[in-house]
Amino acid sequence: MWVIAGRVAMKRIDLRFGAIVSLVAAFSVLVVAAFERATSPLTATDNTLLGVVFGLGIPLCTYAIVGRITEYGRLLESTETLAKYGANRRVLALGFVTVGTVCSSAVGAALALLGVVAAHSAADSHVVFDALTSTGLGFLAGFVYCAWFALGSTFGRRGRGRFVALALDWAIGSSTTAAALPVPRGHLRNLLGADPVLEMTQRQASLALILFGFVYLLLTLWRTPP
Amino acid sequence: MKTLEVRRVTSRVLAGVDLECDPGVFVVVGGASDGTHDLIRILAGAESPRRGSVTIRGVAPFKNPAMRRRIGAVFTNDRLPPASTVAKSIAATLAARGDSRTSGEILGSFELESWASRSVRSLDDTEHRTLALMLALSVPSPVLLALAEPFACAPIISVSRVTHAIAHAVACDAVVICAMAIVPDAALLSAPVRQLERGSWAKTPRFAPDDARRLSARAVIRTERPRELAAALSRDPHIIAVSFEASAPRGEVYVTAADSETVALAVSRVARREDLPIHSIDTSWAAPPQTRGAP
Numbered sequence: 001m002w003v004i005a006g007r008v009a010m011k012r013i014d015l016r017f018g019a020i021v022s023l024v025a026a027f028s029v030l031v032v033a034a035f036e037r038a039t040s041p042l043t044a045t046d047n048t049l050l051g052v053v054f055g056l057g058i059p060l061c062t063y064a065i066v067g068r069i070t071e072y073g074r075l076l077e078s079t080e081t082l083a084k085y086g087a088n089r090r091v092l093a094l095g096f097v098t099v100g101t102v103c104s105s106a107v108g109a110a111l112a113l114l115g116v117v118a119a120h121s122a123a124d125s126h127v128v129f130d131a132l133t134s135t136g137l138g139f140l141a142g143f144v145y146c147a148w149f150a151l152g153s154t155f156g157r158r159g160r161g162r163f164v165a166l167a168l169d170w171a172i173g174s175s176t177t178a179a180a181l182p183v184p185r186g187h188l189r190n191l192l193g194a195d196p197v198l199e200m201t202q203r204q205a206s207l208a209l210i211l212f213g214f215v216y217l218l219l220t221l222w223r224t225p226p
Numbered sequence: 227m228k229t230l231e232v233r234r235v236t237s238r239v240l241a242g243v244d245l246e247c248d249p250g251v252f253v254v255v256g257g258a259s260d261g262t263h264d265l266i267r268i269l270a271g272a273e274s275p276r277r278g279s280v281t282i283r284g285v286a287p288f289k290n291p292a293m294r295r296r297i298g299a300v301f302t303n304d305r306l307p308p309a310s311t312v313a314k315s316i317a318a319t320l321a322a323r324g325d326s327r328t329s330g331e332i333l334g335s336f337e338l339e340s341w342a343s344r345s346v347r348s349l350d351d352t353e354h355r356t357l358a359l360m361l362a363l364s365v366p367s368p369v370l371l372a373l374a375e376p377f378a379c380a381p382i383i384s385v386s387r388v389t390h391a392i393a394h395a396v397a398c399d400a401v402v403i404c405a406m407a408i409v410p411d412a413a414l415l416s417a418p419v420r421q422l423e424r425g426s427w428a429k430t431p432r433f434a435p436d437d438a439r440r441l442s443a444r445a446v447i448r449t450e451r452p453r454e455l456a457a458a459l460s461r462d463p464h465i466i467a468v469s470f471e472a473s474a475p476r477g478e479v480y481v482t483a484a485d486s487e488t489v490a491l492a493v494s495r496v497a498r499r500e501d502l503p504i505h506s507i508d509t510s511w512a513a514p515p516q517t518r519g520a521p
Contacts, residue, residue, distance in 0.1 A: 007309070085323045
């Protein structure tokens, strides 16, 4: 059933939708990277990654992917087409989130790689290291955001909790206080060199992201009835 | 304990509805704004009631996938799961149900084989509903059929095909709840009728339950070969419902059609064609003591 749920999720995302979202995000990254490189070459890579890639591109692409998988409604309602016939909703939800994670992680990794390649200057000798690190981080960001928005999709009428999750991430994720602890943005900013949340090290921030990703996923499944 | 127990169920529309049913057919008349569609969704386990409980043989369908596998349900806005073809989409639903039959077998049993290769996206709302009805009526041993407007797909799945499947489900000890907006449709099932009005059972229904029965004619036909007669009549497009009782002293076939003349003509036509002896036709029949679906 998990595999069938995955196929349904793939059909919902749809190749054309995926291509449009990816192209718009990639175009935005290229434009911002070119602007940053022209205005502040020394910090262009950092600014591009912190701003358009991890600040806007990955959260919004993942938000769109999760929205599409849940048919812009609650996760529970999106499982109805198969749950009605006796499929376990938790298994379906797991299948949906798995496909969402794979897609958003791939988009995240691709956007991070594109950001580094497009924003680095010719004299930058760390471009390969930066590209590899950022790609891995983009992959992790895709996973955590997907789980975070999936959890949001279990709240509110028509899954409006998903929008609240996005708003919370933007509103409190940039702070360094305890409020930023449960949202992905603060830890991702820490890993990109910005001020850490609660003075956490980058290693702790990585572990926190992985841990929170799985906690969000478990909470999502817990909130979905069988 | 009743097979189906609905206790003080509330939803966006329903306001504390109670219902108890043993195996048999039960018709709920009312529009979507009266709560009929909410009731069907809650009975089928697609939605949880805000308050109250629904149990089928003591189990809540909303939280029990195994129970949902034995429920056939049609909603007003039913959609098949997305897939490249209808056959693949139906295969997914059969896998969800744990049904070992192929989508070709299911489509074939409703003479819809030609739809197998169609794209799910090309289906309109009626076609989605038709396939959902087909899946609901093909549940192997159902405990509940919860059907919203089961005759709405009549051009594609005939009324007699639906009533046949309902009779078969009842013979398997299933509860069949049909939600219908208009009384003539309810009359086709010759079953007890209750009216939902703004989320509650109507205290003074706009029609008496027996009014529904008067809108169709029924007859009992006595013959020595009830099974063959019932099978032949079930293929007649003018017959709405047919069932038979083989254990009666001289086998009995129960027939429902639009009027008594249609019953008589169909029976004489089929009897002559199949060379079946008919002993009597009784149109004063009220309700069969125990009916069994025709093969």
